[in-house]
Amino acid sequence: MSRFPSAEPVRSGGGQRRLRLPTDTRSGAVSGPLAARLVAYLYLVPMVVLVGVFLLYPAADTVWTSLTDSTGLGSANFVGVDNYVNLIHDSAFKTSFLNTLYWVGGVLLLQVGLGLLMALVLSSTSLGKALKGIFYLPATISAAATGVIWFFVFTPDQGILNSSLRFVGLGGLTHSWLTADPPLNTWSMIVAFTWQGLGPTMLLFLVGLQSIPREPIEAALVDGATGFRLFWHVTLPLLRPMTAVVVGISLINSFKVFDIIWAMTQGGPYRSSETLAVTMYRESFVSFHVGYGASVAVLLTLIVLVLSIFYLRAMFRRIEKY
Amino acid sequence: MTGLTEAAAGATFERPRIGVVRPALHVWALTLAVLWLVPLFVLVITPMKSVPEYQDASQWALPHDPLELFHNLKTAWTSAGLGPGFVASLTYGLTGAALAIVFGSLGAYAITRLGVRLGFFWFILVFSGTIFPFQMYLIPLFTMYTDTGLYDTWLGMALFYTAIAIPFCLFVLRGFFSTIPAEIQDAARLDGAGDFRIYWRIFMPLARGPIAVLFLFQFTWIWNDLLFGLVLSTSDGIRPIMPSLLGMQGVYAGTGPPIVLAGALIGSLPTVILFLLLGRYLLRGLTLTAGQV
Numbered sequence: 001m002s003r004f005p006s007a008e009p010v011r012s013g014g015g016q017r018r019l020r021l022p023t024d025t026r027s028g029a030v031s032g033p034l035a036a037r038l039v040a041y042l043y044l045v046p047m048v049v050l051v052g053v054f055l056l057y058p059a060a061d062t063v064w065t066s067l068t069d070s071t072g073l074g075s076a077n078f079v080g081v082d083n084y085v086n087l088i089h090d091s092a093f094k095t096s097f098l099n100t101l102y103w104v105g106g107v108l109l110l111q112v113g114l115g116l117l118m119a120l121v122l123s124s125t126s127l128g129k130a131l132k133g134i135f136y137l138p139a140t141i142s143a144a145a146t147g148v149i150w151f152f153v154f155t156p157d158q159g160i161l162n163s164s165l166r167f168v169g170l171g172g173l174t175h176s177w178l179t180a181d182p183p184l185n186t187w188s189m190i191v192a193f194t195w196q197g198l199g200p201t202m203l204l205f206l207v208g209l210q211s212i213p214r215e216p217i218e219a220a221l222v223d224g225a226t227g228f229r230l231f232w233h234v235t236l237p238l239l240r241p242m243t244a245v246v247v248g249i250s251l252i253n254s255f256k257v258f259d260i261i262w263a264m265t266q267g268g269p270y271r272s273s274e275t276l277a278v279t280m281y282r283e284s285f286v287s288f289h290v291g292y293g294a295s296v297a298v299l300l301t302l303i304v305l306v307l308s309i310f311y312l313r314a315m316f317r318r319i320e321k322y
Numbered sequence: 323m324t325g326l327t328e329a330a331a332g333a334t335f336e337r338p339r340i341g342v343v344r345p346a347l348h349v350w351a352l353t354l355a356v357l358w359l360v361p362l363f364v365l366v367i368t369p370m371k372s373v374p375e376y377q378d379a380s381q382w383a384l385p386h387d388p389l390e391l392f393h394n395l396k397t398a399w400t401s402a403g404l405g406p407g408f409v410a411s412l413t414y415g416l417t418g419a420a421l422a423i424v425f426g427s428l429g430a431y432a433i434t435r436l437g438v439r440l441g442f443f444w445f446i447l448v449f450s451g452t453i454f455p456f457q458m459y460l461i462p463l464f465t466m467y468t469d470t471g472l473y474d475t476w477l478g479m480a481l482f483y484t485a486i487a488i489p490f491c492l493f494v495l496r497g498f499f500s501t502i503p504a505e506i507q508d509a510a511r512l513d514g515a516g517d518f519r520i521y522w523r524i525f526m527p528l529a530r531g532p533i534a535v536l537f538l539f540q541f542t543w544i545w546n547d548l549l550f551g552l553v554l555s556t557s558d559g560i561r562p563i564m565p566s567l568l569g570m571q572g573v574y575a576g577t578g579p580p581i582v583l584a585g586a587l588i589g590s591l592p593t594v595i596l597f598l599l600l601g602r603y604l605l606r607g608l609t610l611t612a613g614q615v
Contacts, residue, residue: 037439040517043432044444046425047488054485055451058462065461072465121351131355133601137362140597141590142546144564148571148586149365152381152579160364163380195361256455259548263568280457285553290461297457304455 059301066294072284076291083295092271093296096279099186100255103275106190107197107254112246114194115201120231122202123209132206136199143196147263150192154178154264178265182272185265189273193260197253201246208242209235248308255304276300369394369584376580394584402574404585406559407566410476411545412592414562418483419540423533425484426491427499431521434499435507445496451489460553467554474555479562482550487540498532499525535603542593563589 066083070076087093118135122128138146153160154177162174177188212235220234236243258277261267267274267282274282276296284293368376370385372393399405429448433441463482464473472478502525510520526533544562551562558566567582567589574582 037437040432040436040438043428043436043521044438047429047448047492048444050425050481050485051448051451051488054463054482055454055459055489056447058459058466059454061462062458062460070461072461118351118354121347125348125351127348127351131351134355134358136601137594137597138358140542140593142548142564142593144546144548144568145586145590148567148582149361151571151575152368152583153361153364155381155579158376158379158381158579160360160381163382167382195358198358256457258456259564262548262552263571277455277457281460281549281552284461285464294461297455297460300455301458305453308453 062294062297065291066298068291068294070290070294071288072290073288079291083292084299086292087295087299092274093279095182095272096267096274096276099183099273100275102183102186103190103193103257104251104254106187107193107250108247110190110194111197111201112250115198115246116205116243118198118202119205119209120235123206132199132203135202138196139199141196143193143259144263146192146196147189147260150189150195150260151178151264153192154188178273179269185269185273189261189264192264193257196260197250201250204242204246205239208239208246211242212238252304252308255300255307276303365583365587365590369580369587371580373578373580390580391584394580395588397578397581398570398585398588402570402581402585403558404563404566404570404588407561407563408588410479410560411563413476414479414483415541415544417480418487418544419537421480421484422487422491422540423495423536426488426536427495427526427529427533428521429488429492430495430499431525434496435521435525436517445492448492449489451486452493456549460549463550464553472554474557474560476560479551479555479560482554483544483547486550487543491536491540494532494536495529498529502528534600538596538600538603542596545593 065076067078067080068076069079069082122131125131141149152158156162156174156176159177161177165171165173175184178185180188216234216238217230220230225234256277257275258281261273261275261278262281265273267278271279271282277300280293280296280300282293283289283296287293364381367385368381370388370391371383372387372390375383375386375390399408429444432438433445438444467473467478472481506524507520510524515523546564547562548564548568551565552568555561555565561569567585570585571582
């Protein structure tokens with residue numbers, strides 16, 4: 001016999017409705033004995049407890065901490081929105097915010113723009129298959145390791161970038177890329193980030209291109225559209241769903257960049273290449289301005305949530321279709 | 323469609339579908355691909371050099387004695403302390419990914435098949451764990467860990483990695499389980515199987531494909547994590563590999579770049595090998611991730 005007394009009643013009770021594709025909303029249809037219903041909740045317990053304790057409670061607690069003058073030690077006092085007000089007058093925060101915008105712009109331009117371009121090129125060349133792997137390979141390396149590799153690529157003396165520039169007679173263009181004046185150090189890191197992130201972006205665009213129906217393209221070709229006009233008026237509009245996904249992911253990820261910066265400059269020199277995520281870490285765990293750091297975390301979260309609101313709506317619409 | 327337009331369309335089949343092709347673009351694609359290989363060249367070639375050899379030439383120079391690689395790998399693994407981080411991350415990755423799949427699938431099964439009330443609410447509650455930037459978790463986790471003694475312990479790290487991997491597992495498996503026909507479940511019930519047995523013997527084996535993808539993705543994520551390792555651990559043997567790598571970079575960047583890059587090689591090899599072996603699953607997982615948003 002079954003371990004759970006729910007088996008029989010559930011089957012006979014819900015038999016008719018079960019012919020439909022099962023959905024969550026079906027839950028009301030099942031009417032088992034109370035004990036069986038309670039057993040069902042046991043399946044949820046490990047998941048809900050772990051996520052609640054290690055993710056959701058900390059997220060809520062950070063909001064509270066951002067309203068205190070906590071230093072991580074001893075008791076903290078409630079200070080209202082003081083931390084947020086102080087952010088506005090903090091020049092390090094302004095730099096950090098500006099750098100974050102550079103990251104967003106750089107990622108959209110390089111990772112998304114170049115990713116789309118490469119997808120278009122690769123989808124129309126027989127080399128596509130081989131090159132796809134090359135562009136994807138860096139994505140399998142961690143952001144921290146990518147930062148380490150590019151730290152050495154950018155080394156002023158032995159670094160492969162500067163020595164290549166010297167070799168082709170462009171020695172005047174050499175820089176000490178990571179200790180250079182801002183925003184050059186940030187842009188250098190954006191290049192490293194693009195190296196790592198181009199592959200997945202490109203692959204998503206390739207998937208999108210493959211799912212475009214042939215007919216409109218062929219019709220446009222028959223009508224004499226070619227090259228850029230074909231791309232702009234036919235391909236790009238048809239690609240819009242995937243573009244929305246890629247832009248959304250890239251936008252959100254570019255706001256959250258931390259690992260690669262921590263590996264390359266740690267936000268330096270003199271906090272000139274920090275982003276919001278790095279500022280939050282430095283304030284909280286290096287300077288122990290914990291309340292202040294929490295307010296940066298909350299601000300970052302608000303920005304990401306607001307930006308992705310359309311995006312989340314689209315996602316939930318999709319989920320509800322199940 | 324008339325025969326004429328079909329013929330006309332057929333004639334265009336020779337031309338690329340997207341229609342932006344010129345030989346110049348091929349050359350450009352090849353050039354970019356070569357550029358993409360340059361940092362990998364640095365990653366692979368530099369650890370084959372001795373430290374003085376590295377200091378004397380550009381990174382383009384080929385190594386005199388490639389066997390120097392093993393010496394540098396050994397130094398990175400033992401003296402620079404990357405070995406314990408490697409082992410720790412391996413255990414975190416395997417444990418965290420496996421437990422997250424078990425807990426996430428139990429939840430998915432309850433929500434889609436056991437008729438728990440407010441199924442959608444439970445789903446959104448857990449799934450909302452993917453919405454916040456990680457910075458939202460750090461401070462309270464650090465406080466909680468130091469208060470409870472979980473700080474800098476294997477258990478503390480494994481618990482956190484399990485928790486953070488759960489929401490995506492729930493998302494994917496909930497989607498998959500709801501596509502399994504109810505008749506399968508009903509037939510098993512008629513044969514006297516209980517709910518748990520149906521979950522373990524029927525649903526989980528059916529979900530082998532998505533589970534493989536999830537395992538690959540969550541293992542890779544845990545392996546590559548830097549931030550939580552930095553905040554929640556400090557000692558050798560507990561600290562995961564990526565924070566260990568950066569710690570080593572801090573010590574050796576000036577005196578031994580070949581050793582640091584040997585460390586980067588050690589840290590990258592497992593995920594690169596996984597990709598080479600299971601590339602097609604990675605692509606499937608990637609489109610899953612895109613489907614998530």
